[in-house]
Amino acid sequence: MTSRVWVVDATPPTILVVRWDGVKNEQTIQVTLQLNEPGTIWCTLAVLTTASATACDENDLQDTNAVPPPPTGAGPGCYYESFIKGGVASGATFRADIHNPYVDYDIEMNTILAKSENSKSTPTRRTGYKVHCFAEDDWLIQAAAANHSISYTSPAGPKKVTLSHTTAVRAAIGLVTTLDLTPPDITISGWSTTETAIAITLTLDESGTAWCRAVRRGFGVPPLQEILDTGFSSIVSPPATSVVNVLNYDPYGEKLRLGTDYDVYCFSGDNLCYNCDYQSFSSDADILSSKTQVRTLDTSPPQLTIVRFESIAHDKLSIKLQVDEGARIWCAAWTAEPASMSTTYEAKIKGLAATCHDSEGRQCGSFWVYDLDDIEDDPADGVANVSDYKKWRTWVYNQDVDIVLSGLASETRYDYVYCYAEDDELAQVGPVGGLGSAPHKMPYSSASVPAPSRVLSVQGQLGSITTLDETPPSFTYLAVKDPTAGDGTISVTLSLNEPGTAYCRATRVDSGESAGVMYVNKIISAGWSAPYSSGTVVINMTRIEDVNPMSSLELAEWTPIEQSTQYDVYCWAKDDAVTTT
Secondary structure, eight states: OOOOOOOOOOSOOOEEEEEEEEETTTTEEEEEEEESSSEEEEEEEEBOTTSOSSBOBTTOOBSOOSSOOTTTOSSOOOBHHHHHHOOTTTTOOOEEEEOSTTOOEEEEEOOEEBTTSSOEEOOOTTOEEEEEEEEEESHHHHHHHSOOOTTOOOOSSOOBOOHHHHHHHHHHHOOEEOOOOSOOOEEEEEEEEOSSOEEEEEEESSSEEEEEEEEETTOOOOOHHHHHHHOOEEEEOTTSOEEEEEOBSSTTOOBOOTTOEEEEEEEEEEOOOTTOSSOOBOOHHHHHHTOEEEEOOOOSOOOEEEEEEEEEETTEEEEEEEESSSEEEEEEEESSOOTTHHHHHHHHHHHTGGGEEETTSOBTTSSOEEOGGGGTSOGGGSOOSHHHHTOTTOEETTSOEEEEEOSOOTTOEEOEEEEEEEEOOOSSOSSSOOSOSSOOBOOSSOTTSOGGGOHHHHHHHHOOEEOOOOSOOOEEEEEEOSSOSSSSOEEEEEEESSSEEEEEEEEEGGGOOOGGGOOHHHHHHTOEEEEESSSOEEEEESBSOOOOTTTOSSOOOOOBOOTTOOEEEEEEEEEOOOOOO
């Protein structure tokens, strides 16, 4: 009898593919495999075809190692067994010892072996690779470790997979991709603006999306969520550039302002990579480093809005208005249209600056209406910080500005009241400015600008107005027939120097009432009056008060005018002037 006879294992093992994943970091690929018998599996990463001249690509593997690669020999290298097994010296050996068949085993790979098999490189993020795997069984180890029969002959070696099987496993695994845990780098290459929009030209170092937001110059850096909420973004596919158009100041629709300095901040997020659980977004430091200083254009003249227009004195008019940007304002009034007004309006309006002041007494043209842009502009404009901007004597855009025109004629109608403004723009574009060296001026009348920017249109808003009459009327004629024509009536004949109403009251000489106690209200309460427009009017008094005692809430002096009695007669008048607006 011959005992302990081995049945030979003449079949190479079979590698079964379960799955692959990018794991841990941006350089590591993990494959999960099974083997149909105990043995060992080796795997390695390979670059794609033509991706590298120094590494074996997916189609370079050879079935023979007759001529090794440099520096040992001059062959092409990439012998499939030695390349996949790597080398201890190179640190590129990735293997799993399979003790149990048909059980999942994980192999992690994080380097790429060179053709020379004595150096390596590191995989890059979000990059595709192929995986080559090699396996051999444990037949030689198992046979050598057992008790043998007297006829036992040691096997020549383990059974190994063929190159064709390695190629089939590579195809079953397919393209593997390293993770991308790094947000895209933003490169801003330029910007442009209109009066209401900012365009940021940029690119990323990988495919993704960029978002941008504008804040006032010098304001705090907006957090990522605030930038995202504004919704201004662009999909970027490198190496092409893309444009993010910023159209509003905030998520609530506040518009960008013309001629204003802004800081634009951007952030980016990459496209979700295969097997990635989340996108990678820019850090706070990345957002800060993206800061781009821009200035919106201002090619438009200021716009004036009339809030209120009224006469406040016999020689003064008050104009309450608003202007939509930093500017200086002049106003002037005429009773008749000045000659050549359409061509010389600026000079004529400024020529009456001495009659134009704000409510603080500052002459028109000497004070500014400020906007927020002036806070970071040249401090020579009078506003160096927020405190200056908020001073109580400071006029600001889109808020009421009080203009007073003085030196006018009393009780006079002014049909031609003009206001004119010019903004504070500089000749150059940049963060320093605000003194109006190259202002945009309101035209007299031009269809190319909105109506509030036209001097003639604003004049139409103002319309006509008459200065107040602050002088009381006077009697030009006042007479009483003495003695009276009738025995129960006192007749007063009068004239005034202007239209109005006259009031009279009679009181007995012996009543004890004197001029010192004959107040206006007492004269009016008698109820004797007559309106006056021209010529003469007569007031006929038949009793002390022309009031029905039955309808009066107070005690009325119903006493008739008595014959053969002396009376003192008091008269008072008021004009018909009213406040005009």
